[in-house]
Amino acid sequence: MTEKKPRWKSVSIPVEVWEKAKEAIESGELDMYHTPSELIIDAARRRIEELEKIKVVAEEYELSEEDVKRMARMEHTNVANVNGKTLIAVKDRTDGRIYDVFLSRSPHGQLRIFCDGDKSFDCAHVKYVRYIIIPKLNELIEYYRKKKKKEE
Ligand SMILES: [Zn+2]
DSSP states (O other): OOOOOOSOOOOOOOHHHHHHHHHHHHTTTTTTOSSHHHHHHHHHHHHHHHHHHHHHHHHHTTOOHHHHHHHHTEEEEEEEEETTEEEEEEEETTTTEEEEEEEEEOTTSOEEEEETTTTBSSSHHHHHIIIIIHHHHHHHHHHHHHHHHHHO
């Protein structure tokens, strides 16, 4: 007799997280989900997809395993314009800090990416912005450009 592999596993989450998920669904803001479980499953799926994306990028640009680990712990939290430079704030769960990463143009027009926290042009935060965030921003810009064109 073969044993059936269970299709579901249970996990425990803090009540506070469950209630926030429930509120967001019931308020209609996240009404694409029917239950907190659906929302939480989607959140986990997105994180795993993000990691897959980082791995693909890491292979393409020959980044180290350490870079992959660091980048998987990052998320961009804000984009702002500061004195003519674009600032991308990156939260790094390795140390819980927010790193300010600035984009600017060199006198020759080349894109420069500088991490103010590390005073570096090639730390893990710079790589995260260069290989993960900028392509994502470009996708968004392209999306809104097409959408605007359609509306005209
Ligand atoms: Zn850095």
